[in-house]
Amino acid sequence: MSLVSLSVSEMRSGLLNREFSAVELAQAHLDRLSELDPSVKAFVTVDPETTLAQAKHAQARIDSGDATPMLGIPIALKDNMVTKGMRTTCSSKILENYVPQYQGTAASKLESLGAVFLGKTNLDEFAMGTSTEYSAFFATRNPWNLECVPGGSSGGSAAAVASQMAPISFGSDTGGSVRQPASLCGVVGFKPTYGRVSRYGLIAFASSLDQIGPFARCVSDAIDAFESVMGRDAMDSTTIEASYDASVARTPALNGKRLAMPRELFSDDISPDVRAVVRDALDAMSNSGAIIEEVSLPIIEHGVSTYYIIAPAEASSNLARFDGVRYGLRVDGANSIDMMTNTRSAGFGKEVQERIIIGTYVLSSGYYDAFYAKACQARTLMKRQFEEVFTKYDAVICPTSPTTAFRLGEKLDDPMALKLADFCTIPANMGGFPALSLPCGLANGLPVGLQLIAKSFDEEHLFSIALATEEVLPKIGMPAIA
Amino acid sequence: MRYVTSVGMEVHAELLTKTKMFCRCPNAFGGEVNTRVCPVCLGLPGSLPVINRQAVEHVVRTALALNCQIAMWSVFHRKNYFYPDLPKGYQISQYGETNPIGYHGWIEIPSEDGENKVSIQRVHLEEDTGKLMHLPGGKAGVDFNRAGVPLMEIVTAFPPDIHTPDEAREYLHYLRLTLIHLGASDGKMEQGSFRCEPNISVAPEGSDKLGTKTELKNLGSFKAVSIGIQHEAERMISTIDNGGELHQETRGWDEGRQISYPMRKKEREHDYRYFPDPDLPPMVFDEEYIEGLRAALPELPLQRRKRYIRQLGLSAYDASLLITDDPGWAEYFDEAVSLGGSPKLICNWMNGDFLAMLNEEGLPARESSVSPAHIVDLVALLESNRINGKQAKEIFEQSFKTGEKPSDIVKREGLEQLTDESEIRKAVKEAMNQNPDAVQKYKEGKTNIQGFLIGQVMKKTQGKANPEIVSRVMTEELER
Numbered sequence: 001m002s003l004v005s006l007s008v009s010e011m012r013s014g015l016l017n018r019e020f021s022a023v024e025l026a027q028a029h030l031d032r033l034s035e036l037d038p039s040v041k042a043f044v045t046v047d048p049e050t051t052l053a054q055a056k057h058a059q060a061r062i063d064s065g066d067a068t069p070m071l072g073i074p075i076a077l078k079d080n081m082v083t084k085g086m087r088t089t090c091s092s093k094i095l096e097n098y099v100p101q102y103q104g105t106a107a108s109k110l111e112s113l114g115a116v117f118l119g120k121t122n123l124d125e126f127a128m129g130t131s132t133e134y135s136a137f138f139a140t141r142n143p144w145n146l147e148c149v150p151g152g153s154s155g156g157s158a159a160a161v162a163s164q165m166a167p168i169s170f171g172s173d174t175g176g177s178v179r180q181p182a183s184l185c186g187v188v189g190f191k192p193t194y195g196r197v198s199r200y201g202l203i204a205f206a207s208s209l210d211q212i213g214p215f216a217r218c219v220s221d222a223i224d225a226f227e228s229v230m231g232r233d234a235m236d237s238t239t240i241e242a243s244y245d246a247s248v249a250r251t252p253a254l255n256g257k258r259l260a261m262p263r264e265l266f267s268d269d270i271s272p273d274v275r276a277v278v279r280d281a282l283d284a285m286s287n288s289g290a291i292i293e294e295v296s297l298p299i300i301e302h303g304v305s306t307y308y309i310i311a312p313a314e315a316s317s318n319l320a321r322f323d324g325v326r327y328g329l330r331v332d333g334a335n336s337i338d339m340m341t342n343t344r345s346a347g348f349g350k351e352v353q354e355r356i357i358i359g360t361y362v363l364s365s366g367y368y369d370a371f372y373a374k375a376c377q378a379r380t381l382m383k384r385q386f387e388e389v390f391t392k393y394d395a396v397i398c399p400t401s402p403t404t405a406f407r408l409g410e411k412l413d414d415p416m417a418l419k420l421a422d423f424c425t426i427p428a429n430m431g432g433f434p435a436l437s438l439p440c441g442l443a444n445g446l447p448v449g450l451q452l453i454a455k456s457f458d459e460e461h462l463f464s465i466a467l468a469t470e471e472v473l474p475k476i477g478m479p480a481i482a
Numbered sequence: 483m484r485y486v487t488s489v490g491m492e493v494h495a496e497l498l499t500k501t502k503m504f505c506r507c508p509n510a511f512g513g514e515v516n517t518r519v520c521p522v523c524l525g526l527p528g529s530l531p532v533i534n535r536q537a538v539e540h541v542v543r544t545a546l547a548l549n550c551q552i553a554m555w556s557v558f559h560r561k562n563y564f565y566p567d568l569p570k571g572y573q574i575s576q577y578g579e580t581n582p583i584g585y586h587g588w589i590e591i592p593s594e595d596g597e598n599k600v601s602i603q604r605v606h607l608e609e610d611t612g613k614l615m616h617l618p619g620g621k622a623g624v625d626f627n628r629a630g631v632p633l634m635e636i637v638t639a640f641p642p643d644i645h646t647p648d649e650a651r652e653y654l655h656y657l658r659l660t661l662i663h664l665g666a667s668d669g670k671m672e673q674g675s676f677r678c679e680p681n682i683s684v685a686p687e688g689s690d691k692l693g694t695k696t697e698l699k700n701l702g703s704f705k706a707v708s709i710g711i712q713h714e715a716e717r718m719i720s721t722i723d724n725g726g727e728l729h730q731e732t733r734g735w736d737e738g739r740q741i742s743y744p745m746r747k748k749e750r751e752h753d754y755r756y757f758p759d760p761d762l763p764p765m766v767f768d769e770e771y772i773e774g775l776r777a778a779l780p781e782l783p784l785q786r787r788k789r790y791i792r793q794l795g796l797s798a799y800d801a802s803l804l805i806t807d808d809p810g811w812a813e814y815f816d817e818a819v820s821l822g823g824s825p826k827l828i829c830n831w832m833n834g835d836f837l838a839m840l841n842e843e844g845l846p847a848r849e850s851s852v853s854p855a856h857i858v859d860l861v862a863l864l865e866s867n868r869i870n871g872k873q874a875k876e877i878f879e880q881s882f883k884t885g886e887k888p889s890d891i892v893k894r895e896g897l898e899q900l901t902d903e904s905e906i907r908k909a910v911k912e913a914m915n916q917n918p919d920a921v922q923k924y925k926e927g928k929t930n931i932q933g934f935l936i937g938q939v940m941k942k943t944q945g946k947a948n949p950e951i952v953s954r955v956m957t958e959e960l961e962r
Contacts, residue, residue: 082528095527102521104528201528208760237532237763314760317560320571321525325624336566336622363562363755372757 003028004164005478008073008221011167015062015072022062022072026055026116029074033118033165036481041140042150042160044079045087046119058114070228071114076160076169079120080127081212082201083107086117090203091135092125094322094329094347104201105236106170106212106229113228118166121156125349126319127177127205129153130421131411134351139408142185143479144446148405151181151421154215158185161215163481168225169215174205175307176400176425178213179437183400183449186439186476188222188466189215191425193456194432195240197226198233204318206311207238209429219438219466223249226459240457248460254468255289258393259452264300265398265424273443278399281440281450284472285397292397295389299382303426304419306382309362309375310430316359322347351415383431390455395465399424400437400449428453436466439476447476483723484687487715489644489680490695491653493636495667496610496675497540503609503632504531504574511673515615515625523630525569530761533558537607537632538583538765539775540666544634545584545605546776547660554772556583557764558607562755567612567624575608575635577756582606583765586639589660590784591652592798597784600653601639608633634666641692647708647715654678654704659783663809671703682711684718693718694728698742700735710735714742786812794825803833814847818854823861831857835875839882851885852878860888868892869899872945900947903955906939909947910955913938924960932956 003025006014014020030048037043051074058072077083080090084103089095103111111117124134132140132155140155142148143163150159154171158181161169171178173191182189191213202212214225232241261282266275282292324330324343331346333339348356362371389396402423411417428435433453440450452469454462499509505522521529545552559581560572576582584605590597612629616622636657644650658676661667669676683695698714701707718728733742781789783805790801804815811832818828832847836857840850860878863869869877869892877888877897892898900906913935914921923931932953939952 080528082526088527090527098527100526100528102526102529199528200530203527204761206760235532236530238530238761313757317562317572317755317757320562320564321527321569323564323566323571325566326524326569327526337564340564360755363757365753365755368755368757 002164004032004167006167007218008167008216008224011073012069012071016067022055022059022116023052025072026051026074026118029118029166032163036143036163036165039141039146040143040159040163040165040481041138042121042156042163042165043076043119044089044091044122044135044137044156047086050086051116051118054111054116058116061114066114068114069224070110072116073114073168074116074118074166075110075225076118076121076157076166077107078123078127078154078157078169078171080123080172080203080205081107081120081170082203083117083120086120088120088203089137090126091123091137092347092349092352093136094343096136096329098328102201105198105233107201109229109231115228118160121154121160121169121171123156123171123177124153125352126203126315127153127172127174127210128315128351128355130176130180130418131406131408132156132181133408133412134349136349141408142405142446143481144186145405146481147407148446149184149408151184151401151405153177153181154189155181155185157215158182158187158189161185161187161217162479164478167217168221170212170225170229171215172202172205173211173213173425173429174209174311175429176422178215179425179428179435179449179451180401180421182215182437183439183451184405184447186442186447186449186479187215187217188219188436188438189213189449190222190226190436191428191434192226192230192459193242193434194429195238196242196434196457196459197229198231198236198239200233200235204314206314207318208314209307209311211429219436219463219470220250222436223463242457244457245460249463250467251464252468252471253464254285254472257290257395257465259285259290259292259395259397259465260295260389260393261292261397262297262300262389263294264297269402269420269423270399271403274399274401274403274448277441277443277448278450281469281473282397285469288468288472293393295393297385297389297427299378299385300427302378303382303430304423306375306378306430307422307426308358308419309371310379312355312359313363313372313375314359316356316363319348319352319356379430382427386427386431386433386453387455394454394461396453398451398453400451401425404443404446404448424451432456434459434462436462438466438470438473440473442476485684485715485719485722486687486689487645487682487684487711488642488692489650489682489711490640490642491636491638491644491650492679492681493654493657494677495634495636495661495669497537497632497634497667498665499534499536499540499632501534501536502630503534503537503607504630507630509631510627511670511675513627515623516627518627519629523569524626525571531574531759533762533765534632540632540664541583541605541607541634542767542772543664543775543779544636544661544666545587546772547664547779547782548584548587548589548602548605548636550584550587550602550605551580552767552772553581553583553585554767555764556581556767558759558762559756560759561608563752565611566622567614567629569612569626569629573608573611574759574762575756576606589653589657591649591656592784592787593649597788598643598649600643600649603637603639605634605636608635647711650680650711651704651708654707656784659805659807662807663780663783669807678707680707680711682714682718684715684722694730696728696730696742697732698735699732699745700737702737706735706737709740710742713740717742780809790825794819796825796829800826800829800833804829808846810846810848814854818857821855821858823858824865827861827864828857831861831878835878836882839879850882852882856881856887863888863892867899867901867948869897870945870949873897873899897946900943901951903951906943906947906951907955907959909939909942910935910952910959913942914959921960932960935960
């Protein structure tokens with residue numbers, strides 16, 4: 001049995017029982033990475049020296065009797081998570097050679113828990129995209145079919161876990177950027193409640209929506225990963241100290257759970273093969289005692305258009321700091337404003353520029369009320385409609401992605417189709433709700449994800465349902481490449 | 483045609499806080515460039531702001547002192563624009579009519595016949611930018627030490643209540659003193675911690691509309707502000723009278739040539755695309771917090787001035803000498819007055835010999851060995867005629883050196899003033915007998931020789947004789 005196929009809990013017990021060392025575990029993943037990544041292209045930056053040094057350090061802690069949960073566990077981080085001394089690019093030319101001088105909170109927590117950093121994973125530039133094809137460097141491939149996209153924007157992190165280059169990885173989810181690639185790559189992906197995980201050190205795309213979340217190959221590993229980064233942070237005033245009962249989270253429970261199935265997310269907007277697989281999953285859950293009822297959440301229809309106003313608006317402001325003055329790319333100009341214009345024109349890709357322009361437009365005086373203010377109202381309505389459902393149901397259940405993985409380049413000419421890929425995932429970001437995607441079957445050999453959404457800060461019950469659901473769903477196995 | 487000038491005032495004051503507005507870097511002035519910086523105030527990718535409570539409290543207190551409404555729910559906005567000294571590409575500020583921490587207030591300023599009210603539109607909190615520095619070879623650098631320093635913006639209401647350069651100057655003077663006495667700002671114009679940008683317009687007398695306005699920048703002192711406004715109003719009037727046209731523009735003040743020059747035309751308002759900063763939760767104040775701060779406000783400079791003039795009978799000039807950049811000076815005065823004694827005499831002694839000695843030693847009043855009780859003691863000796871002014875000076879000088887109470891010095895050195903008329907008459911007669919020439923000259927009509935004779939009497943009495951009695955007795959003897 002190869003070390004890379006173990007679950008996190010198996011790795012942990014293997015390390016503590018001295019079956020293998022943290023260095024051996026890290027080396028096994030580095031070997032896997034050099035074997036598979038040339039074809040998967042999940043990583044933007046790897047630094048084996050640092051990885052092995054961290055592994056040695058973790059081993060020393062293990063040898064001294066330390067049993068911290070993440071000690072010696074290899075992880076990968078999306079390349080929009082700031083890592084001190086390790087290049088952080090956002091898969092953008094504008095930050096191609098940027099080496100941060102500080103450690104983000106999530107990275108810092110993982111580091112102190114003894115996790116071993118394998119490297120930084122590819123993403124759609126500044127997390128804007130649903131296929132990872134908008135990376136300024138290269139497109140990441142789906143391990144289930146190398147001709148297909150892994151989803152996005154955290155496609156690198158999803159592909160790394162699906163191909164066993166890392167047992168755990170982290171991404172960021174603004175409109176579905178963790179859950180949608182998790183769905184397309186057949187792994188578990190989790191977006192925590194907004195305010196549960198610090199965004200300090202996450203290079204902002206849309207600040208009111210962004211949340212760091214883990215990828216794993218099973219729900220239990222995802223819970224481990226989540227628990228290691230959660231908690232209020234004095235450096236991020238949007239984080240909240242909220243209760244979380246880890247023992248509730250670890251107790252699978254499905255019998256008698258009331259689950260709401262929004263009619264709008266089982267419509268013709270969802271491909272028939274995805275719907276069929278998800279329906280089978282719902283049947284299996286019903287058979288285990290879950291009470292599944294159809295509800296209507298009409299506001300969902302406005303989700304994508306609302307999202308594509310709010311997210312670009314915030315992004316247009318968040319990305320203003322990349323001006324060539326202090327760090328990153330600089331392209332000279334006749335004066336400082338020319339320099340900034342040249343830098344940003346050369347440094348940002350087409351998709352990013354487009355979103356900056358949209359965001360600038362919707363915030364402009366004369367358009368603000370018609371677009372941004374209106375979108376904020378729609379967002380509030382969406383949140384309320386979901387909260388109403390959560391007064392009667394334990395969770396909302398639906399597909400994660402309207403389709404399975406599509407072919408590379410297939411939708412590049414159709415930006416609207418790419419944007420619709422977030423149709424099922426956007427509501428959780430709009431309301432700040434925790435949401436998890438787990439594999440529930442295959443359609444034409446490609447994974448299908450099932451999404452569970454719960455009320456804010458109710459991660460413990462969401463996990464409990466997810467663990468029980470995982471038990472009754474068919475196992476999809478590993479991609480052939482693995 | 484006669485014109486009315488209208489002046490709106492935009493003041494930026496850096497707040498006195500331990501740390502910057504949204505990070506933990508120290509808030510200080512000067513120092514080596516880019517040494518008080520961190521990921522947050524440099525706008526590094528991924529960094530996030532956290533609100534400084536002390537800064538918020540300064541603004542709430544200032545807003546209360548300026549009789550403002552307090553926004554019980556107040557948010558920060560992003561003001562988006564590109565400039566090399568602006569690290570994030572936006573400034574965190576506050577936008578809206580009733581969203582700034584304080585709005586719809588007023589401040590009183592002295593006028594010829596009492597006080598005038600100047601209406602305040604808003605008092606809001608924001609962050610300062612970095613500083614562009616021109617380097618040799620046509621290059622420029624940025625010092626980010628100032629970036630993120632808490633900045634309070636105070637804007638007067640529209641239409642403006644200020645119509646003359648003097649009113650503008652009084653407004654700034656009392657606003658600045660108010661901030662200093664609140665401990666909110668050090669008000670140092672020369673260090674840029676108190677900055678003022680007036681906008682000026684002129685309109686024909688009786689017109690219900692204001693004229694085209696210009697904003698004046700680079701005013702480095704109060705004097706420059708009033709001269710600048712005067713100059714600008716005159717320039718506008720002569721332009722109109724000569725059939726010219728005014729443009730809405732920003733003009734700079736050239737201190738050397740004492741004229742304004744065009745900096746940039748404001749064709750239309752810049753679109754800053756304000757929107758609520760999603761990185762910061764709203765500030766929610768409760769009644770108890772606000773009322774607690776209101777109750778703890780100190781006496782403000784203008785209230786104090788009114789009390790000094792109307793209750794203590796001081797002149798406006800004396801009041802202005804007591805109400806200074808050092809609130810401790812007025813407090814010292816208040817303490818002395820509370821112990822009894824003539825406010826006028828206390829004021830005179832404080833602003834006379836005491837101030838001179840303090841300045842010479844470079845000491846604040848409270849660190850000197852003279853307490854308010856010492857001043858009161860000295861004034862009481864003078865008021866009861868036990869010592870004369872000349873003695874008082876010497877006694878005070880000793881007291882300043884040793885900390886000894888003036889009345890103790892008087893007792894110890896037997897310095898009490900000579901008021902016994904028969905003894906004084908004896909000394910007067912002696913002086914006249916010893917200086918017959920002088921007496922002769924007096925009798926010939928040179929009456930000012932009397933001063934010389936009085937001096938002789940003072941000499942004989944070692945300066946202890948009461949000068950008034952000496953003078954009266956001397957006149958009696960000479961006229962006999």
